[in-house]
Amino acid sequence: MEERSTIFVFIDDESKPLAKLVSPVTLELDTRKLPDGDHVLKIVSKDPSGKEGIRKIPFVVRNGPAIVVEGIRENDVVDGVLPLMVNAYGKGDQKNFVIVGSETPKGIPSWVWIMVVGFFGWALYYLITYFTI
Structure with a gap:
């Protein structure tokens, strides 16, 4: 055997x-059963001859409510007054999804504003040149 x-x-x-x-x-x-945060799964194997092998796998547990902060990022350099928006919501369990509060409203990115202003500027230019002909 x-x-x-x-x-x-x-x-x-x-x-x-x-x-x-x-x-x-x-x-x-x-x-x-683990608190939220960084953890390490360590697996130690011993073969029949007595030799050992070790494997460490770092992972992060986030079972608690998700927390989303809008207005500041990790390692940002800031000054003055910062307007922050904080949202926290539970994920439910693996059988039921909790929809209430699970969507975080976000500000409109600056590239969208640039595209909108550019489009309306082009449309205004087009209308002015179209009607002056």
Whole structure:
């Protein structure tokens, strides 16, 4: 009978493994038990001869309400008074989608304003040259 590798699954810097399994295996990681933020999934494998292999996979958990901030970005250099719009909404669960509050209104980008002004400027130029002929 062929011996198989043993797999230990750790989250972050925990000393106690989340699971001890025999390969090959499939498992589900329930992120609802983890706080929002940065985490590391560490998988340690030991083969029958005693050799070890380690794989670390960083990931981010965002189970809490989504937070959207309009008016400032990460690492912006700012001064004066900043008008901010903040929206937070829950995502529901995997069976039901919560639609109320899940759309964040956004300001119109400057390139759209430039296109609109350019179009109306061209249309006005066209009308003036059309009627002066």
